[in-house]
Amino acid sequence: MIDEAAVPGGNVSQSTVPHPLVDEAGEGFVVSRSDAPLVGFGAGRAGLLVEAARAGVRVILLTPASSRLTFAMLGFLELVGGVWVVEGSDGGLRLGLSGQRIAALAAALAVPVDAEVEVDALRSSPAAQNVLTVSMTVSHKPTVDTQLGRTTELIAEELASSRPSGWGVHEPAGLHWNTQNVTRFARQRMPRDSRLVVAAENPAALSGLLTVQRSAKGVTETTKALVGVGDEQQTWAAIEDRLPRLLGSLAERQFPLFGTVFLGRGESDLTTAARLPQPPFPVAMLLGPQAVRDLGIDTDAATERFGATVVGRRRIPSLIVPFTSDRTVGWHRFRDFAGAFGSERFARALGFGSALSDAQGANRAS
Structure with missing residues (x-):
C-alpha cells in the first residue's frame, strides 16, 4: 500500500534502497x-x-x-x-x-x-481502440452506512457493460469484489489513505484505480478508470447515450465533487505502450453541488450558454457540461467554460488544480 508522506527526489547521493528489484x-x-x-x-x-x-x-x-x-x-x-x-x-x-x-x-x-x-x-499501434479516461471524485459522510466502490460499479455497468470482479493493493487484483469488504478495508486503515487496484469481469473493457482519503467533512473517494469503447460507432453510442446516464446516476445516488471524461486512443487491452498517441480531449465534466455553489453558477444560464444539463437533487443540483465530440472544438469549449469563472477561481472551487493543469497541459500538447 503506497501512502507514504515522503516526497521522492530529495538530496540523496548514490541512493540505497534494500530491495531485490533494484538493479x-x-x-x-x-x-x-x-x-x-x-x-x-x-x-x-x-x-x-x-x-x-x-x-x-x-x-x-x-x-x-x-x-x-x-x-x-x-x-x-x-x-x-x-x-x-x-x-x-x-x-x-x-x-x-x-x-x-x-x-x-x-x-x-x-x-x-x-x-x-x-x-x-x-508509430501507432495497429490494435488501438478508442478509450475513455474517467475520473470521478465523490464525498461521503463518515457514517456506518457509507459504502465505498459504488462509483466504480456504476462506471463499469454504464460505460463498460461489465462489472468489477476483483480488488487488491497490487496486481493481480485477486480479492473478490465486494463493496462491503472494500469499505471495511479502507475504514480499518483510516486515517491513512487507501489506494486499490480494481479489475473487471472483462479486463479489456475496464481497468480501474480507487483512492480513499480522509477529508475535513468525512471521506473522499476518487475513482479513475480506463474504459475501452471500441470503434467510432460504439464510441459515440457510449458518449451520447450511456455517459449522460452514468453522470446523472452519480449525481442522484452520490454526492459528487468533480468529474471529467476524456477520449483518446489506447491499446486493445487497456495497457500503455511506449508510443506517443494524440493527447486525449475532454468530452464531458460533472460539477457537483458544492462546485456549482462555490462558482456561483446560474444553472439556467449554463444550460443556455454551454448546453449543460442539470441533474441530481433539486435543492442541491449538479451540472453536466458537454464539450462535444470534436477535439479542437472540445478544447475551445473547455477553455471557454473554465474562463467564464477565471481559471484560478475555477481550479480553487473544484479543489482539483492538478487535474486542471493536466488538462491544460494536454491541450497545449495537442
Whole structure:
C-alpha cells in the first residue's frame, strides 16, 4: 500500500534502497529493470515503490521499447514521482510516455521540454481502440452506512457493460469484489489513505484505480478508470447515450465533487505502450453541488450558454457540461467554460488544480 508522506527526489547521493528489484542506483534515484512484455504492479514492484518513497528517492523503470505497462503500474509509478524509460535495440534511451530522447538514465529526472522525440515513439499501434479516461471524485459522510466502490460499479455497468470482479493493493487484483469488504478495508486503515487496484469481469473493457482519503467533512473517494469503447460507432453510442446516464446516476445516488471524461486512443487491452498517441480531449465534466455553489453558477444560464444539463437533487443540483465530440472544438469549449469563472477561481472551487493543469497541459500538447 503506497501512502507514504515522503516526497521522492530529495538530496540523496548514490541512493540505497534494500530491495531485490533494484538493479542500480544514482544520485536521488534507483533503477529497476524488466524485460517482461507486460509489466504489472505486482507485490514486488509495489514493495519497491514503498521503499523508495520512504527513502525519498525516485524510481526509474527501465524496459525494452516493446514492453507495455498496466494502468495500475503506470498510475502508482507516477504517484511516487517515478519515470518510465525504454531502451531501443541500439541502446538509445527515451521516455516511455513522451518519446523524448535522453543521454543517460539520470537525465530522465529532468528532461527539457524541447528535447528531441524518437521517431519510433510516433508509430501507432495497429490494435488501438478508442478509450475513455474517467475520473470521478465523490464525498461521503463518515457514517456506518457509507459504502465505498459504488462509483466504480456504476462506471463499469454504464460505460463498460461489465462489472468489477476483483480488488487488491497490487496486481493481480485477486480479492473478490465486494463493496462491503472494500469499505471495511479502507475504514480499518483510516486515517491513512487507501489506494486499490480494481479489475473487471472483462479486463479489456475496464481497468480501474480507487483512492480513499480522509477529508475535513468525512471521506473522499476518487475513482479513475480506463474504459475501452471500441470503434467510432460504439464510441459515440457510449458518449451520447450511456455517459449522460452514468453522470446523472452519480449525481442522484452520490454526492459528487468533480468529474471529467476524456477520449483518446489506447491499446486493445487497456495497457500503455511506449508510443506517443494524440493527447486525449475532454468530452464531458460533472460539477457537483458544492462546485456549482462555490462558482456561483446560474444553472439556467449554463444550460443556455454551454448546453449543460442539470441533474441530481433539486435543492442541491449538479451540472453536466458537454464539450462535444470534436477535439479542437472540445478544447475551445473547455477553455471557454473554465474562463467564464477565471481559471484560478475555477481550479480553487473544484479543489482539483492538478487535474486542471493536466488538462491544460494536454491541450497545449495537442
